[in-house]
Amino acid sequence: MFRLPVRPIDRLYRGLILGQKRPIIGPVLRQALKLRGIDIPAEALQPGDGLVLRHAGNVVVHRQSRIGRNVMLHQGVTVGRGDIWREQDPSFRGFVIEDEVILGANAVVVSQKGLLTIAEGTVLGANSVLNTSTGPWEIWAGAPARKVGERERP
Template sequence: MIDTREKLKACLKKEKAFYITGKTKRTRLVEWVAQDPCVRIWKYQKALRYTEFFCSQSGIVKWIMYPLMRRKKNRLGLKLGLEIVENSFDEGLIIYHTGNIVVNGYARIGKDCRLHGSNCIGNNGVSEETPRIGERVDIGAGAILIGGITIADDITVGAGAVVNTSFTEPGIVIAGIPARKVKNKWTEA
């Protein structure tokens, strides 16, 4: 939860590094003027983090700024096809592609998660339980994670996978419908 300005600045600095920094000034200017996807995603993500910050505040600041930032986040999300409720993701979120990314507000995702687009993280329609996802999880394009499942740290979820059972062994690759372990990332070729 981003509840201090220091946490907000640290989170924004970490996430901005992927989208903006490391490029020449000319490249950044062209991307900004052309409204390239990296710029649009960064604007959304920045609004998401500010929404989280204002949600954690109290008093008049919360009652004025939180609805305004949430509205801005939702409007940007509508254009990009992103529906992410604040405080679902820990710092370090990277979104490679937009379009139909839906994350249930009760799902909890650890640090440095990567979404490749067209993902759904939510309940299974039978119960209200949602996924608990560890740190450094890479979720492939079109992957769906549903139900009260637990995903360990350092897991790669293959493109198009449907994950409806827990995977508690860290550092594996899972894929398929329904998802199953394909290999261990570090010891198998």
């Protein structure tokens, strides 16, 4: 079974992201992370360990997102609304990135309505554009992304 290689720098990034909740230093940490190209709200992270920012930089996650355990985000990943030019639809509920998910380099996850869920164990290939929820342990690729295979469950 593939296990995410969580390095000390990944633990540091996670600590800085969670530190954004702190009263005085939080805004400073948020700006420091943004200077590094990381825009992930502290509320998005679930308790536990395992967020991996592989080649961290230019990673943006919508404020209405929830990120599970052992998630790997490569450089250039964007999770956000697909209709930013208009008023947010009242039915929009955000994004859920479940445990063991891998989002490849420059992958984009967009939604306009409802809740988009990237199910446990899903892999989204590099340069893919996902606009629909996935099933567990699936592999998705393309623009727009479509299911291209399945991962072996641990």
